[in-house]
Amino acid sequence: xxxxxxxxxxxxxxxxxxxxxxxxxxxxxxxxxxxxxxxxxxxxxxxxxxxxxxxxxxxxxxxxxxxxxxxxxxxxxxxxxxxxxxxxxxxxxxxxxxxxxxxxxxxxxxxxxxxxxxxxxxxxxxxxxxxxxxxxxxxxxxxxxxxxxxxxxxxxxxxxxxxxxxxxxxxx
Numbered sequence: 001x002x003x004x005x006x007x008x009x010x011x012x013x014x015x016x017x018x019x020x021x022x023x024x025x026x027x028x029x030x031x032x033x034x035x036x037x038x039x040x041x042x043x044x045x046x047x048x049x050x051x052x053x054x055x056x057x058x059x060x061x062x063x064x065x066x067x068x069x070x071x072x073x074x075x076x077x078x079x080x081x082x083x084x085x086x087x088x089x090x091x092x093x094x095x096x097x098x099x100x101x102x103x104x105x106x107x108x109x110x111x112x113x114x115x116x117x118x119x120x121x122x123x124x125x126x127x128x129x130x131x132x133x134x135x136x137x138x139x140x141x142x143x144x145x146x147x148x149x150x151x152x153x154x155x156x157x158x159x160x161x162x163x164x165x166x167x168x169x170x171x172x
Contacts, residue, residue: 073114
Protein backbone atom coordinates (compact mmCIF):
# COMPACT_ATOMS: atom_id res chain seq x y z
CA UNK A 1 0.00 0.00 0.00
CA UNK A 2 1.20 3.49 -0.89
CA UNK A 3 0.03 5.76 1.93
CA UNK A 4 0.47 9.00 -0.01
CA UNK A 5 -1.66 7.72 -2.87
CA UNK A 6 -5.29 8.84 -3.05
CA UNK A 7 -7.72 7.32 -5.52
CA UNK A 8 -10.66 9.53 -6.50
CA UNK A 9 -13.37 7.49 -8.22
CA UNK A 10 -16.75 8.39 -9.62
CA UNK A 11 -18.98 8.41 -12.66
CA UNK A 12 -18.52 10.59 -15.71
CA UNK A 13 -19.08 14.30 -14.97
CA UNK A 14 -19.50 13.55 -11.25
CA UNK A 15 -17.22 16.38 -10.12
CA UNK A 16 -14.32 14.06 -9.27
CA UNK A 17 -11.65 16.03 -11.17
CA UNK A 18 -12.66 19.36 -9.60
CA UNK A 19 -12.73 17.76 -6.15
CA UNK A 20 -9.31 16.15 -6.77
CA UNK A 21 -7.82 19.47 -7.89
CA UNK A 22 -9.09 21.21 -4.74
CA UNK A 23 -7.75 18.35 -2.61
CA UNK A 24 -4.29 18.60 -4.22
CA UNK A 25 -4.32 22.38 -3.72
CA UNK A 26 -5.04 21.84 -0.01
CA UNK A 27 -1.63 20.18 0.44
CA UNK A 28 0.11 23.54 0.03
CA UNK A 29 2.87 21.98 -2.10
CA UNK A 30 4.07 22.72 -5.62
CA UNK A 31 1.56 21.05 -7.95
CA UNK A 32 2.15 18.75 -10.91
CA UNK A 33 -0.68 17.79 -13.26
CA UNK A 34 -0.10 14.56 -15.17
CA UNK A 35 -2.45 14.69 -18.15
CA UNK A 36 -3.35 11.45 -19.89
CA UNK A 37 -5.83 12.77 -22.48
CA UNK A 38 -5.06 12.98 -26.17
CA UNK A 39 -6.81 15.45 -28.44
CA UNK A 40 -8.02 13.57 -31.51
CA UNK A 41 -10.72 16.10 -32.42
CA UNK A 42 -11.75 19.72 -31.91
CA UNK A 43 -14.10 18.89 -29.03
CA UNK A 44 -11.33 17.20 -27.03
CA UNK A 45 -8.90 20.02 -27.85
CA UNK A 46 -11.41 22.51 -26.44
CA UNK A 47 -12.03 20.34 -23.35
CA UNK A 48 -8.29 20.10 -22.61
CA UNK A 49 -7.91 23.87 -23.06
CA UNK A 50 -10.84 24.54 -20.73
CA UNK A 51 -9.38 22.23 -18.05
CA UNK A 52 -6.03 24.07 -18.25
CA UNK A 53 -7.78 27.43 -17.87
CA UNK A 54 -9.83 26.25 -14.88
CA UNK A 55 -6.70 24.97 -13.10
CA UNK A 56 -5.09 28.34 -13.49
CA UNK A 57 -1.46 29.19 -12.86
CA UNK A 58 0.74 27.33 -10.45
CA UNK A 59 0.44 23.88 -12.01
CA UNK A 60 3.29 22.22 -13.87
CA UNK A 61 1.70 20.09 -16.61
CA UNK A 62 3.21 16.85 -17.88
CA UNK A 63 1.41 15.21 -20.78
CA UNK A 64 1.83 11.44 -20.74
CA UNK A 65 -0.97 9.61 -22.55
CA UNK A 66 0.63 6.15 -22.46
CA UNK A 67 3.27 5.99 -19.73
CA UNK A 68 2.36 8.23 -16.78
CA UNK A 69 5.06 6.54 -14.71
CA UNK A 70 7.65 8.44 -16.77
CA UNK A 71 6.21 11.71 -15.42
CA UNK A 72 6.75 10.51 -11.83
CA UNK A 73 10.37 9.32 -11.92
CA UNK A 74 12.06 12.62 -11.07
CA UNK A 75 9.56 14.07 -8.60
CA UNK A 76 10.70 14.80 -5.05
CA UNK A 77 8.64 14.22 -1.92
CA UNK A 78 7.70 17.91 -1.67
CA UNK A 79 5.37 17.80 -4.68
CA UNK A 80 1.65 17.14 -4.99
CA UNK A 81 0.70 15.24 -8.13
CA UNK A 82 -2.68 14.90 -9.79
CA UNK A 83 -3.00 12.20 -12.47
CA UNK A 84 -6.17 12.81 -14.47
CA UNK A 85 -7.23 10.28 -15.40
CA UNK A 86 -6.62 6.53 -15.20
CA UNK A 87 -9.62 5.83 -17.42
CA UNK A 88 -8.30 7.93 -20.29
CA UNK A 89 -4.88 6.33 -19.80
CA UNK A 90 -6.37 2.83 -20.00
CA UNK A 91 -8.25 3.82 -23.17
CA UNK A 92 -4.95 4.97 -24.68
CA UNK A 93 -3.26 1.70 -23.68
CA UNK A 94 -6.00 -0.40 -25.23
CA UNK A 95 -6.19 1.69 -28.42
CA UNK A 96 -2.41 1.25 -28.76
CA UNK A 97 -3.05 -2.51 -28.49
CA UNK A 98 -0.72 -2.75 -25.48
CA UNK A 99 -1.33 -5.31 -22.73
CA UNK A 100 -3.48 -3.60 -20.06
CA UNK A 101 -2.32 -5.98 -17.30
CA UNK A 102 1.36 -5.31 -18.00
CA UNK A 103 0.74 -1.55 -18.33
CA UNK A 104 -1.14 -1.62 -15.01
CA UNK A 105 1.78 -3.40 -13.34
CA UNK A 106 4.12 -0.69 -14.62
CA UNK A 107 1.81 2.10 -13.46
CA UNK A 108 1.41 0.66 -9.96
CA UNK A 109 5.17 0.18 -9.67
CA UNK A 110 5.78 3.81 -10.65
CA UNK A 111 3.15 5.03 -8.18
CA UNK A 112 4.75 3.00 -5.40
CA UNK A 113 8.25 4.29 -6.19
CA UNK A 114 7.31 7.98 -6.35
CA UNK A 115 7.87 9.84 -3.05
CA UNK A 116 5.47 12.68 -3.94
CA UNK A 117 1.87 12.87 -2.72
CA UNK A 118 -0.23 11.48 -5.56
CA UNK A 119 -3.94 11.78 -6.32
CA UNK A 120 -5.23 9.74 -9.25
CA UNK A 121 -8.68 10.15 -10.77
CA UNK A 122 -10.58 7.25 -12.32
CA UNK A 123 -14.07 6.47 -13.57
CA UNK A 124 -16.37 3.84 -12.13
CA UNK A 125 -17.64 2.11 -15.26
CA UNK A 126 -19.18 -1.04 -13.81
CA UNK A 127 -22.55 0.30 -12.70
CA UNK A 128 -24.14 0.58 -16.13
CA UNK A 129 -25.50 -1.92 -18.60
CA UNK A 130 -23.36 -4.65 -20.16
CA UNK A 131 -21.80 -3.11 -23.29
CA UNK A 132 -22.98 -4.44 -26.63
CA UNK A 133 -19.54 -4.98 -28.21
CA UNK A 134 -16.42 -6.95 -27.35
CA UNK A 135 -14.03 -3.97 -27.14
CA UNK A 136 -16.29 -2.11 -24.72
CA UNK A 137 -16.71 -5.25 -22.59
CA UNK A 138 -12.92 -5.81 -22.52
CA UNK A 139 -12.44 -2.16 -21.55
CA UNK A 140 -15.03 -2.34 -18.76
CA UNK A 141 -13.37 -5.46 -17.35
CA UNK A 142 -9.86 -3.97 -17.59
CA UNK A 143 -11.07 -0.72 -15.95
CA UNK A 144 -12.64 -2.66 -13.09
CA UNK A 145 -9.42 -4.62 -12.50
CA UNK A 146 -7.37 -1.40 -12.68
CA UNK A 147 -9.64 0.33 -10.15
CA UNK A 148 -9.46 -2.63 -7.75
CA UNK A 149 -5.67 -2.62 -7.89
CA UNK A 150 -5.42 1.15 -7.49
CA UNK A 151 -7.78 1.06 -4.49
CA UNK A 152 -5.75 -1.73 -2.90
CA UNK A 153 -2.52 0.27 -3.24
CA UNK A 154 -4.02 3.60 -2.16
CA UNK A 155 -4.02 4.72 1.45
CA UNK A 156 -7.15 6.76 0.77
CA UNK A 157 -10.08 6.19 -1.61
CA UNK A 158 -12.73 8.85 -2.16
CA UNK A 159 -15.85 8.33 -4.25
CA UNK A 160 -17.31 11.53 -5.67
CA UNK A 161 -21.02 11.72 -6.53
CA UNK A 162 -22.63 14.99 -7.62
CA UNK A 163 -19.48 16.82 -6.50
CA UNK A 164 -19.71 15.40 -2.98
CA UNK A 165 -16.93 13.24 -1.52
CA UNK A 166 -17.69 9.93 0.16
CA UNK A 167 -14.67 8.48 1.97
CA UNK A 168 -14.34 4.74 1.26
CA UNK A 169 -10.88 4.10 2.73
CA UNK A 170 -8.42 6.01 4.93
CA UNK A 171 -8.92 9.48 6.35
CA UNK A 172 -9.20 12.96 4.84
